[in-house]
Amino acid sequence: MESLNAQIVPSTVFFADAMLGRLARWLRMLGYDTAYEKDISDESLISRVVTEHRWLLTRDRYLAQRKVLRDHHTLIVSDHLQNQLRQLQSELRLDLDLSDKTASRCAACNSILKSIPHEKATSTVPAYVASLHRQFVQCSNCGRIYWPGTHWTHMLARLQELRTS
Numbered sequence: 146m147e148s149l150n151a152q153i154v155p156s157t158v159f160f161a162d163a164m165l166g167r168l169a170r171w172l173r174m175l176g177y178d179t180a181y182e183k184d185i186s187d188e189s190l191i192s193r194v195v196t197e198h199r200w201l202l203t204r205d206r207y208l209a210q211r212k213v214l215r216d217h218h219t220l221i222v223s224d225h226l227q228n229q230l231r232q233l234q235s236e237l238r239l240d241l242d243l244s245d246k247t248a249s250r251c252a253a254c255n256s257i258l259k260s261i262p263h264e265k266a267t268s269t270v271p272a273y274v275a276s277l278h279r280q281f282v283q284c285s286n287c288g289r290i291y292w293p294g295t296h297w298t299h300m301l302a303r304l305q306e307l308r309t310s
Contacts, residue, residue, distance in 0.1 A: 157239070158178045159172060159200050160190065160194050160202070161180070161202045163182070164205065165203070167226050168221070170307075171300075175240075177250070193215055202221055207238075216298065231310075239273060243301055243304055253284070258283065258285070259282060259285055266283075279296065
């Protein structure tokens with residue numbers, strides 16, 4: 146772990162390195178602005194972290210040792226998502242609450258999600274989904290549509306487990 150004392154991140158705007166794609170998607174669904182690129186050089190990643198004032202989340206010890214990133218990163222110690230979230234909750238004091246207010250970012254591209262009328266969603270989503278759900282949100286960038294289905298329920302259960310353990 147980075148330190149025994151909990152860190153307070155100056156902002157909750159993150160950049161997750163190439164080894165943390167799953168964590169990036171979860172943070173986005175939790176409402177955190179989390180940049181992620183699978184194929185990016187260390188130099189480009191560092192440049193974006195610095196110029197965009199992002200907090201780096203990395204599994205790469207060598208990258209974490211760069212002077213320019215000192216006090217601007219968290220070295221993620223586990224390969225397992227549950228432990229990664231637990232580490233961020235503990236060290237960065239991240240709120241891991243999933244609610245209508247926090248589910249505001251696209252899991253795929255990090256853009257803002259906007260509510261859309263049921264009528265608009267019905268022409269795009271499967272008919273059984275449209276018949277079961279009334280609330281839909283759509284990504285303002287890539288156009289993906291999301292709804293509170295079983296995946297949402299599973300995420301809520303995992304987060305509740307994290308908060309109580």
